[in-house]
Amino acid sequence: EVQVVESGGGLIQPGGSLRLSCAASGFTVSSNYMNWVRQAPGKGLQWVSIMYSNGYTYYTDSVKGRFTVSRDNSKNIVYLQMDSLRAEDTAIYYCAAFTSVAPTWYYYGLDVWGRGTTVTVSS
Amino acid sequence: YVVTQPPSVSVAPGKTATITCERYNIGEKSVHWYQQKAGQAPTLVLFHNDHRPSGIPERFSGSNSGNMATLTIIRVEAGDEADYYCQFWDPGSDHVVFGEGTTLTIL
Secondary structure, X not given: OOEEEEEOOEEEOOOOOEEEEEEEEOOOHHHOEEEEEEEOOOOOEEEEXXXXXXXXXXXXXXXXXXXEEEEEOOOOEEEEEEOOOOHHHOEEEEEEEEOOOOOOHHHOOXXXXXXXXXXXXXX | OOOEOOOEEEEXXXXXXXXXXXXXOHHHOOOEEEEEOXXXXXXXXXXXXXXXXXXXXXXXXXXXXXXXXXXXXXXXXXXXXXXXXXXXXXXXXXXXXXXXXXXXXXX
């Protein structure tokens, strides 16, 4: 079964750090386009980051320089390292994947989503 | 990026719901649509403007041209009540972009 499972969320003080994990099964993270998407309480979906199959990473402006995406190919896990956390980073964080490996991978949508992990930044 | 969706759409059961997604030249993008029911993760209901993933009813259809993409749901059912988001990838910035989201309410 193709799926992703997020973990690592919790309550953290402003300025603190947290590392989220996205464990994939049924497909290989290094061959696909892995995303983090977050949803603040009562708000819409906000894209956070993408890691391409070639390892390149891109971030939304509000987290650039504070968040870092990496992956462990041997474990088939993608990580989101979140530093200098702010109250406005409070959200459910979803891992989502474009699992098409076609050159036109962006034609196929984010077809795999996890259930999310909750991050609360508060003192 | 501002991708405009109506905050809410209300429709009676059995009728047709239309949800729009507006951005300059969005017709040049490959637009996808997601359904998010209360307390759940989003799920893909349309990809590449008008293609349905397996398991999505034929009642769901889409179009994309000019400055507007549209999700249409015919013969709406109570189970269609959810938030709907459009999304595309922008190759110029390598960013994934979501619309503001629309809450579909079944009257």
